[in-house]
Amino acid sequence: MEMKVETGKNIQVNDVSPSGMKIIWQEIKKDKLAMGSLIILAAILLFVYGASFFMDAKEIAKVDFLSIYMEPSSDYWLGTDYGGRDVFGQLIIGTRNSFTISLFITLFTAIIGLSLGLLAGYFGGATDNVIMRVIDFVIALPQLMFIIVVVTIVPIFNVYVFILIMTMFLWTGKARLIRSKALSERELDYIHASQTLGTPHWKIILFQLLPNVSSLIIVNFILNLAGNIGLESSLTFLGFGLPESTPSLGTLISYARNPDVLENKWWIWVPASLMILVLMLSINFVGQALKRAADARQRRG
Amino acid sequence: MKKAILQIENLTTSFRIGNKYHAAVDDVSFTVNENEIVAVVGESGCGKSALALSIMQLHNKQRTKSEGNINYKGQNLLKLNDVQMNKVRGKELGMIFQEPLTALNPLMTIGKQIEENLDYHTELSNAEKKNRTIELLTQVGIPYPERTYKQYPHELSGGMRQRAMISIAIACNPALVIADEPTTALDVTIQAQILDLLKDIQSRTKMGIILITHDLSVVAEVADRIVVMYAGQVVETGSVKEIFNNPLHPYTRSLLNSIPSAANEKNRLHVIEGIVPSIAKMDRIGCRFQDRIPWIPKHAHEETPRLHEVGNGHFVRCTCYKAFYFQAEGDASAHDITKIR
Amino acid sequence: MTLLKLDNLKVHFPIRGGFFRRVVDHVKAVDGVSFELQQGETYGLVGESGSGKSTTGKAVVKLNEVTSGQILFEGRDLASLSRREIKPFRKDIQMIFQDPYSSLNPKKRVLDIIAEPLRNFERLSPSEEKKIVQDFLDKVGLSPESIHKYPHEFSGGQRQRIGIARSLTLKPKLIIADEPVSALDVSVQAQVLNFLQDLQQEFNLTYLFVGHDLGVIRHMCDRMGVMYRGRLVEEGKSEEIYENPQHIYTKRLIAAIPDLEPEVREDKVQLRKKLTSEYESTYSKYFDENGRAYDLKPISSTHRVALQ
Amino acid sequence: MWKFILRRLLVMIPQLFLLSIIVFMMAKAMPGDALSGQEINPRANPAELDRIREELGLNDPWYQQYIRWASNAVQGDFGVSYTHKTPVMDVIEDRLWNTVFLALVTLIFTYMLAIPLGILSGRYNDTWVDKTVTGYSYVGFGTPIFIFALIMLFVFGFALDWFPSGGSVDSKVDEGTFAYVVSKINHLILPALSTALIATTSTIQYLRNEIIDNKIKDFVRTARSKGVPESKVYSRHIMRNSFLPIAAFLGYEITGLIGGAVIIETIFSYPGLGQLFLSSVSLRDFSVVTAIVMMTGFATLLGTLLSDIILSAVDPRIRIE
Amino acid sequence: ACSNDTEKSSTKEKKGKDVEQVDTSKFPTKTTNQGEPIEGGHLTYGLVSDTPFEGILNKVFYQGEPDNQVITFFDEDLLDTDEDYVYTNEGAASYEISDDHKTVTLTIKDNVNWHDGKPVTGADLEYAYLVMGSKDYKGVRYDEQMALIEGMEEYHEGKADKISGIKVDGKKITFTFKKANPSVTTGLWTYPLHKEYLKDVPIADLESSDKIRKNPIGFGPFKVKKIVQGEAVEFEANKDYYRGEPKLDSVTLKVVNPSIVVKSLENGDLDVAEVLAEQYEQAKELDNVELLGKVELAYTYIGFNFGHYDKEKEENVMDENPKFGDKRLRQAMAYAINNEEVGEKMFKGLRFPANSVITPNFKYNNKDLKPYEYNPEKAKELLDEAGFVDTNNDGIREDADGKEFKINFASMSGSDVSEPLARYYIQQWEQVGLDVELQDGRLHEFNSFYDLLKKDNDKVDIYQAAWGVASDPDPSGIWSRSAEFNYTRWVSEKNDELLAKGISEEAFDDQYRIDTYNEWQELIHEEVPVIPTLFRYQLAGVNERVTGYDYLAGRQYQWHNVGVTK
Numbered sequence A: 001m002e003m004k005v006e007t008g009k010n011i012q013v014n015d016v017s018p019s020g021m022k023i024i025w026q027e028i029k030k031d032k033l034a035m036g037s038l039i040i041l042a043a044i045l046l047f048v049y050g051a052s053f054f055m056d057a058k059e060i061a062k063v064d065f066l067s068i069y070m071e072p073s074s075d076y077w078l079g080t081d082y083g084g085r086d087v088f089g090q091l092i093i094g095t096r097n098s099f100t101i102s103l104f105i106t107l108f109t110a111i112i113g114l115s116l117g118l119l120a121g122y123f124g125g126a127t128d129n130v131i132m133r134v135i136d137f138v139i140a141l142p143q144l145m146f147i148i149v150v151v152t153i154v155p156i157f158n159v160y161v162f163i164l165i166m167t168m169f170l171w172t173g174k175a176r177l178i179r180s181k182a183l184s185e186r187e188l189d190y191i192h193a194s195q196t197l198g199t200p201h202w203k204i205i206l207f208q209l210l211p212n213v214s215s216l217i218i219v220n221f222i223l224n225l226a227g228n229i230g231l232e233s234s235l236t237f238l239g240f241g242l243p244e245s246t247p248s249l250g251t252l253i254s255y256a257r258n259p260d261v262l263e264n265k266w267w268i269w270v271p272a273s274l275m276i277l278v279l280m281l282s283i284n285f286v287g288q289a290l291k292r293a294a295d296a297r298q299r300r301g
Numbered sequence B: 001m002k003k004a005i006l007q008i009e010n011l012t013t014s015f016r017i018g019n020k021y022h023a024a025v026d027d028v029s030f031t032v033n034e035n036e037i038v039a040v041v042g043e044s045g046c047g048k049s050a051l052a053l054s055i056m057q058l059h060n061k062q063r064t065k066s067e068g069n070i071n072y073k074g075q076n077l078l079k080l081n082d083v084q085m086n087k088v089r090g091k092e093l094g095m096i097f098q099e100p101l102t103a104l105n106p107l108m109t110i111g112k113q114i115e116e117n118l119d120y121h122t123e124l125s126n127a128e129k130k131n132r133t134i135e136l137l138t139q140v141g142i143p144y145p146e147r148t149y150k151q152y153p154h155e156l157s158g159g160m161r162q163r164a165m166i167s168i169a170i171a172c173n174p175a176l177v178i179a180d181e182p183t184t185a186l187d188v189t190i191q192a193q194i195l196d197l198l199k200d201i202q203s204r205t206k207m208g209i210i211l212i213t214h215d216l217s218v219v220a221e222v223a224d225r226i227v228v229m230y231a232g233q234v235v236e237t238g239s240v241k242e243i244f245n246n247p248l249h250p251y252t253r254s255l256l257n258s259i260p261s262a263a264n265e266k267n268r269l270h271v272i273e274g275i276v277p278s279i280a281k282m283d284r285i286g287c288r289f290q291d292r293i294p295w296i297p298k299h300a301h302e303e304t305p306r307l308h309e310v311g312n313g314h315f316v317r318c319t320c321y322k323a324f325y326f327q328a329e330g331d332a333s334a335h336d337i338t339k340i341r
Numbered sequence C: 001m002t003l004l005k006l007d008n009l010k011v012h013f014p015i016r017g018g019f020f021r022r023v024v025d026h027v028k029a030v031d032g033v034s035f036e037l038q039q040g041e042t043y044g045l046v047g048e049s050g051s052g053k054s055t056t057g058k059a060v061v062k063l064n065e066v067t068s069g070q071i072l073f074e075g076r077d078l079a080s081l082s083r084r085e086i087k088p089f090r091k092d093i094q095m096i097f098q099d100p101y102s103s104l105n106p107k108k109r110v111l112d113i114i115a116e117p118l119r120n121f122e123r124l125s126p127s128e129e130k131k132i133v134q135d136f137l138d139k140v141g142l143s144p145e146s147i148h149k150y151p152h153e154f155s156g157g158q159r160q161r162i163g164i165a166r167s168l169t170l171k172p173k174l175i176i177a178d179e180p181v182s183a184l185d186v187s188v189q190a191q192v193l194n195f196l197q198d199l200q201q202e203f204n205l206t207y208l209f210v211g212h213d214l215g216v217i218r219h220m221c222d223r224m225g226v227m228y229r230g231r232l233v234e235e236g237k238s239e240e241i242y243e244n245p246q247h248i249y250t251k252r253l254i255a256a257i258p259d260l261e262p263e264v265r266e267d268k269v270q271l272r273k274k275l276t277s278e279y280e281s282t283y284s285k286y287f288d289e290n291g292r293a294y295d296l297k298p299i300s301s302t303h304r305v306a307l308q
Numbered sequence D: 001m002w003k004f005i006l007r008r009l010l011v012m013i014p015q016l017f018l019l020s021i022i023v024f025m026m027a028k029a030m031p032g033d034a035l036s037g038q039e040i041n042p043r044a045n046p047a048e049l050d051r052i053r054e055e056l057g058l059n060d061p062w063y064q065q066y067i068r069w070a071s072n073a074v075q076g077d078f079g080v081s082y083t084h085k086t087p088v089m090d091v092i093e094d095r096l097w098n099t100v101f102l103a104l105v106t107l108i109f110t111y112m113l114a115i116p117l118g119i120l121s122g123r124y125n126d127t128w129v130d131k132t133v134t135g136y137s138y139v140g141f142g143t144p145i146f147i148f149a150l151i152m153l154f155v156f157g158f159a160l161d162w163f164p165s166g167g168s169v170d171s172k173v174d175e176g177t178f179a180y181v182v183s184k185i186n187h188l189i190l191p192a193l194s195t196a197l198i199a200t201t202s203t204i205q206y207l208r209n210e211i212i213d214n215k216i217k218d219f220v221r222t223a224r225s226k227g228v229p230e231s232k233v234y235s236r237h238i239m240r241n242s243f244l245p246i247a248a249f250l251g252y253e254i255t256g257l258i259g260g261a262v263i264i265e266t267i268f269s270y271p272g273l274g275q276l277f278l279s280s281v282s283l284r285d286f287s288v289v290t291a292i293v294m295m296t297g298f299a300t301l302l303g304t305l306l307s308d309i310i311l312s313a314v315d316p317r318i319r320i321e
Numbered sequence E: 001a002c003s004n005d006t007e008k009s010s011t012k013e014k015k016g017k018d019v020e021q022v023d024t025s026k027f028p029t030k031t032t033n034q035g036e037p038i039e040g041g042h043l044t045y046g047l048v049s050d051t052p053f054e055g056i057l058n059k060v061f062y063q064g065e066p067d068n069q070v071i072t073f074f075d076e077d078l079l080d081t082d083e084d085y086v087y088t089n090e091g092a093a094s095y096e097i098s099d100d101h102k103t104v105t106l107t108i109k110d111n112v113n114w115h116d117g118k119p120v121t122g123a124d125l126e127y128a129y130l131v132m133g134s135k136d137y138k139g140v141r142y143d144e145q146m147a148l149i150e151g152m153e154e155y156h157e158g159k160a161d162k163i164s165g166i167k168v169d170g171k172k173i174t175f176t177f178k179k180a181n182p183s184v185t186t187g188l189w190t191y192p193l194h195k196e197y198l199k200d201v202p203i204a205d206l207e208s209s210d211k212i213r214k215n216p217i218g219f220g221p222f223k224v225k226k227i228v229q230g231e232a233v234e235f236e237a238n239k240d241y242y243r244g245e246p247k248l249d250s251v252t253l254k255v256v257n258p259s260i261v262v263k264s265l266e267n268g269d270l271d272v273a274e275v276l277a278e279q280y281e282q283a284k285e286l287d288n289v290e291l292l293g294k295v296e297l298a299y300t301y302i303g304f305n306f307g308h309y310d311k312e313k314e315e316n317v318m319d320e321n322p323k324f325g326d327k328r329l330r331q332a333m334a335y336a337i338n339n340e341e342v343g344e345k346m347f348k349g350l351r352f353p354a355n356s357v358i359t360p361n362f363k364y365n366n367k368d369l370k371p372y373e374y375n376p377e378k379a380k381e382l383l384d385e386a387g388f389v390d391t392n393n394d395g396i397r398e399d400a401d402g403k404e405f406k407i408n409f410a411s412m413s414g415s416d417v418s419e420p421l422a423r424y425y426i427q428q429w430e431q432v433g434l435d436v437e438l439q440d441g442r443l444h445e446f447n448s449f450y451d452l453l454k455k456d457n458d459k460v461d462i463y464q465a466a467w468g469v470a471s472d473p474d475p476s477g478i479w480s481r482s483a484e485f486n487y488t489r490w491v492s493e494k495n496d497e498l499l500a501k502g503i504s505e506e507a508f509d510d511q512y513r514i515d516t517y518n519e520w521q522e523l524i525h526e527e528v529p530v531i532p533t534l535f536r537y538q539l540a541g542v543n544e545r546v547t548g549y550d551y552l553a554g555r556q557y558q559w560h561n562v563g564v565t566k
């Protein structure tokens, strides 16, 4: 569960200058891997969101005893699972769900992390102290265990609840990152200048500080997005994931718990595993390119 | 005639940017003699550090190309491999860097960092090394050498750190020390102490010093000879007295005129328009300084500017110096300059 | 006319330590500094690194909390004003920062940077605003098209001029310039210094000029104060200080300035040596038992020195 | 130093207090209790179950239960596990050691892999070596750990039969003998290796980036200017500085492994804390659940402290008075 | 897993016999290897569990089923049972029932000794009762039947310090009951505690004492040699075993994760282990392993929610107007689902349609009852009759009053197939026009599920659950008016009457009891307060080198017979 993206390390982002977008684009263009990843990613997402729009989720979830564990065929492109359900359909919907979940978790954690991080970093002192103590506390919680307990407690458990629960625990890394960046940023003279010019604090935070931490956020956002895709799979594996009626990539992969499936029914779990791998890697490659774009020292050429 | 320690001939150092190599040091030649301080001056980005690192062969080999001849004791340093070069570095050539805080390893005691130099170039026993280190620290004027031996860089003040840095550079009594802006990060009072110290050490060891700086007053204070660099090239060189009394190249003159000092008190300072071009965008043909003195007619510049000897070891690049006058002075001064000539 | 008067200004930063991270001691960054600025003059503050020059300057624009003492601006004590009450004074006192790179927000266009103070104090239509900004750009010698550029497209000197333009938009009476040229190359430095002088005449500005380069200070300032460990040790007209330094620290400081004339270098080395021994032998004349400089005592109508 | 540690320990008290309240309330909020498992036993007597509930105090308001529990917990008594019928600390003890061993061995493997690979990759960055290592770490990054562990189990536990497929020790060997130690280690290798192979990738990347960052530091140039041979430049200057943040993460890493052992222990039927936690949650063995969470929370706090101490020990710039 | 949950409950499974009706020939129940066991044989037994065993190695105290499996190797009940789970005189003790059916006397055989050589006496069994009745006892074994012993309640409430209804005389012990109850022939507690060994330990501390957990002493065929807490137990033969010396020298019991059982059987790591349905197909393919099967003492059912439990009155109360008041609706729902197919396809033949709520291992199972067969037409007919018709033509039937009719279905998570199974039922009901929805859109974890039922959550209309049944056929514990576990809250006069008859003194007459329960099962079949859905097979994989292993229900004390031939 311990997710591997949160490197905790401050990604040193020098000033991505305003023509940042251009630099980013150039950086991606220069990096074949990133470019390829971006294309693959876009293709997968377009296909998945497009296709799932036309697909009948109910039909896919339909249990059909006549077609249990069918091998891939022209009827079932990726075979069926133990309920006779079409794996390909589940893969599409699962990819959509997993990605959406990851996107929202990343988004929400970013919002929380950003607000608290900026506040703590900008004001420093007591504000910083209070926020940091809260963060310390949340970090000290054994996350996986807490998540398991929370999942058992909540009466209703669906995608939204899942996103909220994960958000509850995952915002701290971002908050710390932003804080440390904001803390160093506020010592820079342009912030001092704004203060002496009579600009109110909230304006300084929103219009001076925020744009300067934005590249950090974007990079971190992308890398987190990659990390959060596989997030629910280990919970599903432990039996605390989303219900099967909301298929996710984790659902498909965790069918491999059954050794028979793992050994003999590759079509159920291998495509989903590959999908996670491909998604994570391509997002990651794009993120790495962004990171280089943001960090002048690493820029290629 | 003094004994030459290091002869740099036609040194060109290029960095790879993208797929092309661009010269940051362009056809530089000069000699450093025993017991002599040669100052290399110029604006930020003109290639001073690149020159120093080329001599020490400290550039990243994959991205840098050095050509020419750096003659030290009859061998061309550019032709040496890493192992051979390591025998020269630290032992024969010492280097002092600008930022003493970052140039010292934060995790090693000062003592160990100085001793490291002795480790690879001497056969001394541990105790002897320690003695030598303490001796060095005393030499550079550190008040409590025994204590400083055990301290870490962050525990010292800027001036103390730079002294430690110097003792690293002189640990093996090198024949030549390259000091890259050794005082820029320091207060004036400390700067004076460090400069005095360097001179003091030199008087004892007779070593040659290449002093890199952008501060002409520092040069006036300590140097014997000056190499003025602009955009990778030497634009003027000569003895200190020559250059300060009879500056010829428009760049040198502009530099001298832009320094606020007692001499030009309350007057308007001279402003050099524009900035040093970055190496990737540099115009390689013609006089590189011509954009910054647009009022000098094109034809006054040489097509391929060479160094011209104006006597007495004083060289100037390009012929434009003959036509140069300060804008404020108008034509009258052009006349003056001709007179100097 | 006295524009600004600092009276026994103290700025102490707490040092925390001990078991409960209580305040155990203070860094006395500024420890009882008093001086006055007359309308239209340039007052220089010099001293070694860490002597409290910037802290003094920042206290005037309220970037630092004042521990005690008064900052009288046109007779009102700024030190006692709250954040809200200080706002009108922000128009009158502006600051130019040392680092032309970090003092401009890299994500903002020149227009936004220069117009920021205007937007805080005046309601202007975008076109009026643009016009004002362009006027100021013109004043500092930048082309009007620059408003759409970003700071990184300018050289250090140009950036510093943008910073200066920003501080001028509100027509301030006093400008605190904290080492405005020390990050610049000599050639560029000259440019900025010239500008500061031109602008002073045009707008009848008063400068509090903080710097460590004595050449620059001397070039710029009518009067100056020498700071040492949070205290003023000598104050007077620039010529007085340079030609006739009285405090041992001032003497050492001046002796340390490298001279542009190679011929005198031997003498200077000797002078420095002499001063060092003088410093040791006459220490108690200048500093009390805590190493704190004495209060200033006038030795002429314009010249004050911290002597016993 | 001691003052610092003591202060940090003091700060932990309110944190642990808060943690305990949250944990306790959450445990109580879980539907059912330790006896509900009996409610599908047709022979069990509901009245009897109620009597036991009453006796165990499960019917009291939560704050009363909390106060009772907390006052005992302060004295190190976390109550009695209902499922195991024995003091919680006894239940946890064995499992705790198992998990700690697992975490340590995992850590050793992680670093055994990460350090050489990270160094290679950082030193020769942008060469094929670096690309291979980076490729590996990306794949590791994208592989869910449990799938990998399952595959490892089937390949090395069964197909090749090199390692035992479950448990923490062979029941036939006697405690205290050498064979016992060997058997313990033998049981640890597969789960530890599986975790390490995946978990190491972030450390590799971290180390690589550190080395690349440090390579261009000024002090490295200083070292070269002293004529220090390249290998020594790495070992004495670049590496030492690059290990710094990794050493600092050690504390976090250990606690992360202890807290995150749930998955790997489940797959390898390794009787550790994680597995105990899962079964205690499903059996509603509250005393065990709360104790485990409290202990892991405490361990995390200690780990953070440990990290800070390590950091101050290896980095003279961060001196703790 | 589902099956695990029910196993937990079966406290005392005793002998049973094959059920004629069910084709159990599908699986052998005994190992076919007839070879001669070798000397000094060793067997590895796999205790299938995804968690370690707790290690409370005593029937009086244990809680989880895994511990029970460990206990059977070294300890026993005093009375053995026949195929119908009725006590016989072949075990460690013989028994006699007095003519008024109120007194039972056990006589322990002479050669029955504890592993430390001390004889097992009546006082040991009495001590078990004294412990379970004690206030300090925190287990759940004190049940209603015990309370029927004279003086037991007084003792339990602390009014007496002896149980007046239990008399001990050396190896003899007599129980006197307040009331005759035929359950004594199947459900009497006959598991003794080694009093000599344990008496020094206070009752409250017994369950955590080393004497129970680390050095347990029993009188079974094997002795505990070594315990690796939670993971494994090493047993050695008890040469002194009263039924004769065991054929194995030693046994290793170790916990194996369900997911690797088949693999471990395949490579010979395990000799005997239970095989879960999910792995049946894989296990079937193994050459070196023989699959044995038996019908489990459990049934799965779909229950309807009729009312609630009145705590005050301590009885179940049906609501005025229950949603499922009409039995035709209930029957229709039973006809609408195809359990045959579920058993065949989803469980690969390891489950089969249930005809009743008494499992087929009992002679009391009403063989004349047929399961509700899959008949959607019939279901539709019944619904039409009952007035559930689709009035607004949306394909979904409205209720008799023409109002929208929605059914909330609660089901439990656990096994891999729980979710598809629940979805399947929903699909089938949909086909006959009933709108059934999975409650909260997900399956409920075990505890949450029973919490819903216990609290009579109104959101639950119907639910799928399973009961494990004990060796005592009396269904009162989950069916009577006063039973808190009667989660459907279904009550009827007739039901009360029949249940009472089943445990009356007349019921000591077996035929009378059979008739009574047959009638009761017919009532249930007709009224359908629950739809019994599936009975199950339980499978064990046994290495071909094992001989003498018998998997049948009642044969748990058989380890002395088991040997290995290689």
Ligand SMILES: Nc1ncnc2c1ncn2[C@@H]1O[C@H](COP(=O)(O)OP(=O)(O)OP(=O)(O)O)[C@@H](O)[C@H]1O
Pocket (backbone or CB within 6 Å): B015, B016, B017, B024, B042, B043, B044, B045, B046, B047, B048, B049, B050, B051, B214, B277, B278, B279
């Ligand atoms: N490793 C490098 N790769 C590419 N370009 C470089 C590299 N190092 C220096 N340069 C470029 O070479 C030119 C000369 O740089 P150098 O550092 O020698 O200047 P400098 O005279 O030392 O300036 P400063 O006074 O700021 O130290 C600059 O334009 C710089 O951007």
Ligand SMILES: Nc1ncnc2c1ncn2[C@@H]1O[C@H](COP(=O)(O)OP(=O)(O)OP(=O)(O)O)[C@@H](O)[C@H]1O
Pocket (backbone or CB within 6 Å): C013, C014, C027, C028, C029, C030, C047, C048, C049, C050, C051, C052, C053, C054, C055, C056, C212
């Ligand atoms: N925010 C702060 N907290 C604690 N100490 C501070 C703070 N700001 C400044 N100081 C301390 O106050 C003293 C004076 O600092 P100040 O910046 O005023 O010096 P300065 O004369 O401007 O030096 P420099 O020439 O280096 O800019 C220094 O010792 C500094 O460490």
Ligand SMILES: [Mg+2]
Pocket (backbone or CB within 6 Å): B048, B049, B050, B180
């Ligand atoms: Mg340089």
Ligand SMILES: [Mg+2]
Pocket (backbone or CB within 6 Å): C053, C054, C055
């Ligand atoms: Mg300052």
